[in-house]
Amino acid sequence: MRYSALTLARNALTGHRQWQPMWRDAQPQPHYDVVIVGGGGHGLATAYYLAKHHGVKRVAVLEKAWIGGGNTGRNTTIVRSNYFLPESSAFYEFSVQLYEKLSRELNYNIMFSQRGMITLAHSRHDEETLRRSFNAMSLNGVDCEWLEPDEVFERMPLYNRAGRFPVRAGLDQPRAGSARHDAVAWGYARAASDLGVDIIQNCEVTGFLGGDGHVGGVSTSRGNIGADKVCLAVAGHTSQIAAKAGLQLPITSYALQAFVSEPVKPVFDTVVLSPATGVYLSQTDKGELVIGGALDLYPSYAQRGNFHTVENVVAGMLEMFPAFSRLRLMRQWAGIVDVVRDSSPILGPSPVDNLYLNCGFGTGGFKAIPAGGWTMAHTLATGDVHPLIKPFALERFQNGALIDEAAAAGIAH
Amino acid sequence: MLLISCPFCGPRDETEFRCGGQSHIQRPGPHTAVSDADWGAYLYTRDNPKGWHFERWLHAGGCRQWFNLARSTVTHEIRAVYAMGEAAPVIGESS
């Protein structure tokens, strides 16, 4: 069913009883051309582009719980391409450009709102670093604007003018913004399912078929499933699954938390990040503030998060916006993120034949979903690594060609 | 929030500590004989288990000494505190 104003009107008149499920509830088949493990945004987007661009007929996405229930459904939904290094800039900018067209592409409103994102500078050193980012972005061809303090306050009248961390400048990427996380997962799932992709929920991958340096499928809680190629897109759980194929990876899993306040009237219409407080926030269309901060302190698979991080984030937010002190937080949660030393993803083939990796996005892979799916589909279907992701190969941890965005961007979102 | 027993100072709040990641990693050598693969693994590859993790901690806001913990990455339970250089203790499955 195509979504349009007309479909909406027709369904309204028939009491909304005619809507179809958004994707088929597929049953596992004995064999697929490509099996994708993990029904988050990256897995679903990879499946969609495999079917759409490369005509790969038999594709399955295996999800242990429900699609979009991992980090894709837990993230703070900031989409941006204000990266420092040329490799990251090219990849993430491609992703932002795909986001700009995604609602139309998927016939699904992903509510991409390009409200800009302002990174602040609070000291002379911050200012110099921010200038450096400004120059790097300009050289990379990503449009950005330098804001003086009064311009920052004009954009955010409630921002603290007399705080411990004074605002000395801001760097705005006007085309950055946020998108609805569930819609991205569901939109790709629906479009992929329409193209024949099997989306199989409640199907946990427990190991691999094959052996001797290659995989030929997966064993799952719903039986064995053969596959010519297998792609892992399981974020914080990559180490566990890869270990079943004998692979050890340069990944450590941490909890990253997010917070949502009760809804209030529109109070600011951009995304703001303060490196000094380590806090970033935005306001949803419903009026809730969505707040994020730094990682919890130690490796964890507990999807709940630690209290002292809650305190830090709340304190940081109040330093930025004292006016929010009466706001109550409605929800708090954590996702398990796959952190890599250079804060860049690992994309492409693995040392095990027919096994491909999409992982290492850590705290910032929501923005990369369209580009991650696009480039991994190309790589899986053609056997040639897509040029945009060649620098993100696993080999960089052997040859030393790291893409060290940790030092360059230094932010967790 | 964890209560961590520093072997030197006693139980303190986790915010006084820094986690230094996986412990018991041996630097390969001699340097001229180490392959790129082994060196890369030494620098970057980590166990990252879902379960018991043997890890180094620094009492940064206290005595500034390093020590080891056996901690579950699922429940965060701390089962053993032991000295740097000591072998990892044997921990039962359940946590």
Ligand SMILES: Cc1cc2nc3c(=O)[nH]c(=O)nc-3n(C[C@H](O)[C@H](O)[C@H](O)COP(=O)(O)OP(=O)(O)OC[C@H]3O[C@@H](n4cnc5c(N)ncnc54)[C@H](O)[C@@H]3O)c2cc1C
């Ligand atoms: C609190 C928080 C805030 C964030 N904020 C941002 C942000 O503002 N901007 C941004 O760009 N990024 C952000 N991120 C990061 C972003 O959410 C992730 O990088 C991205 O969603 C990863 O997508 P994915 O599809 O790879 O993984 P996921 O969405 O985590 O999907 C992986 C799926 O694999 C499934 N799975 C795991 N094991 C198995 C198995 N054995 N068998 C079958 N299925 C399995 C899981 O159930 C899960 O659904 C944030 C993350 C968190 C936690």
Ligand SMILES: [Zn+2]
């Ligand atoms: Zn101590």
